[in-house]
Amino acid sequence: MSLTITPLSPALGAQISGIDLSHPISHETRDAIEHALLTHQVLFFRDQPINPRQQAEFAARFGDLHIHPIYPNVPETPQVLVLDTAVTDVRDNAVWHTDVTFLPTPALGAVLSAKQLPAYGGDTLWASGIAAFEALSAPLQQLLDGLTATHDFTKSFPLERFGNTPEDLARWKATRRNNPPLSHPVVRTHPVSGRKSLFVNEGFTTRINELSETESEAILKLLFAHATRPEFTIRWRWQESDVAFWDNRVTQHFAVDDYRPQRRVMHRATILGDAPF
Ligand SMILES: O=C(O)CCC(=O)C(=O)O
Numbered sequence: 429m430s431l432t433i434t435p436l437s438p439a440l441g442a443q444i445s446g447i448d449l450s451h452p453i454s455h456e457t458r459d460a461i462e463h464a465l466l467t468h469q470v471l472f473f474r475d476q477p478i479n480p481r482q483q484a485e486f487a488a489r490f491g492d493l494h495i496h497p498i499y500p501n502v503p504e505t506p507q508v509l510v511l512d513t514a515v516t517d518v519r520d521n522a523v524w525h526t527d528v529t530f531l532p533t534p535a536l537g538a539v540l541s542a543k544q545l546p547a548y549g550g551d552t553l554w555a556s557g558i559a560a561f562e563a564l565s566a567p568l569q570q571l572l573d574g575l576t577a578t579h580d581f582t583k584s585f586p587l588e589r590f591g592n593t594p595e596d597l598a599r600w601k602a603t604r605r606n607n608p609p610l611s612h613p614v615v616r617t618h619p620v621s622g623r624k625s626l627f628v629n630e631g632f633t634t635r636i637n638e639l640s641e642t643e644s645e646a647i648l649k650l651l652f653a654h655a656t657r658p659e660f661t662i663r664w665r666w667q668e669s670d671v672a673f674w675d676n677r678v679t680q681h682f683a684v685d686d687y688r689p690q691r692r693v694m695h696r697a698t699i700l701g702d703a704p705f
Pocket residue numbers: 511521527538540551552681682683694696
């Protein structure tokens with residue numbers, strides 16, 4: 429099998445063809461995909477009608493899988509969570525975020541499969557934290573490198589929206605207890621490529637710890653805006669059976685919420701990562 433890798437924008441994104449994700453992949457193919465992921469940060473595959481088990485098997489070639497504390501999952505394959513607008517309030521994904529940075533070891537990456545789409549709308553955007561960091565001036569890079577920031581699960585999962593039934597409330601409280609606010613470096617070094625990436629996101633980052641509150645607020649505002657400038661992003665227009673695979677260590681993403689009341693259903697397998705440094 430020979431992969432074709434077509435870059436889609438200067439900052440990040442490539443389309444991969446010449447592969448069938450419904451079958452186990454060879455070691456060589458796995459390594460080629462990992463290499464492409466390190467280079468392009470988000471990969472897109474068209475026409476991959478995979479079931480949840482095949483999706484989980486593919487994702488598990490890159491690491492152990494995470495079971496999300498809040499989102500519903502596929503009962504037979506709990507490593508695959510379901511983002512279905514008919515079931516779940518998915519508005520929290522319509523903010524720029526890096527997945528699960530409220531964990532001490534946020535996800536390495538995720539594999540997202542499009543199951544049911546609106547006629548149009550429902551695009552997803554990704555932004556490269558590497559491109560964003562590299563575009564900062566040297567003095568600002570120096571200031572940020574070495575700082576830490578607080579990440580808090582409740583910023584994207586507020587009690588008002590996720591505690592509506594007694595079961596939801598109990599789950600939210602348990603998740604809150606198990607995931608107290610924690611700190612990560614503001615500038616993260618990719619554990620494999622060694623490249624530096626901005627690692628704050630509007631979804632979960634609440635505070636730069638070493639700065640005063642007003643300084644933190646102003647700098648975070650600047651960084652959230654800078655990190656998502658159009659030239660650091662790619663926007664994907666989904667077709668059914670598309671699969672996206674992103675490196676969650678150096679990117680953030682935004683699911684555009686512009687299509688409801690049409691239904692949109694996505695399946696996600698999330699790969700566990702390591703502690704940022
Ligand atoms: O629905 C999407 O396109 C992406 C949602 C999202 O943020 C995620 O799956 O992590």
